[in-house]
Amino acid sequence: MKQYKIIQQRDKCVGCGHCQMLCPENWEIDNDDFLAKPIKTIIDETEYPKNQEAAEGCPVQCIQIEEIKENL
Numbered sequence: 001m002k003q004y005k006i007i008q009q010r011d012k013c014v015g016c017g018h019c020q021m022l023c024p025e026n027w028e029i030d031n032d033d034f035l036a037k038p039i040k041t042i043i044d045e046t047e048y049p050k051n052q053e054a055a056e057g058c059p060v061q062c063i064q065i066e067e068i069k070e071n072l
Contacts, residue, residue, distance in 0.1 A: 004048050007064045009062040013035040013062050015035045016036075018058060019054035020036060022057050026038055026043065038051075042068070043065075
C-alpha cells in the first residue's frame, strides 16, 4: 500500500479551517495558536483523496502531499 507524507508550511497558515472542514478525520485547529495542523503526517492511499482535497482547497496553498518512495 502506498504511503504519503503531509508537509505543511504552518508559517503560511491563516487558520481559516478549510482543511478541517474538508478532511476532519485528519485536520484540526490547534488550541494554542489557532492554526491548522494534521493529526498525522504519514497517511496511506485510502486517506490520500480527502487529504489531497484539503491541500487543494487551502486558500494559501501551504499543504503539500508527497508519495513516500520505497528504497528497493
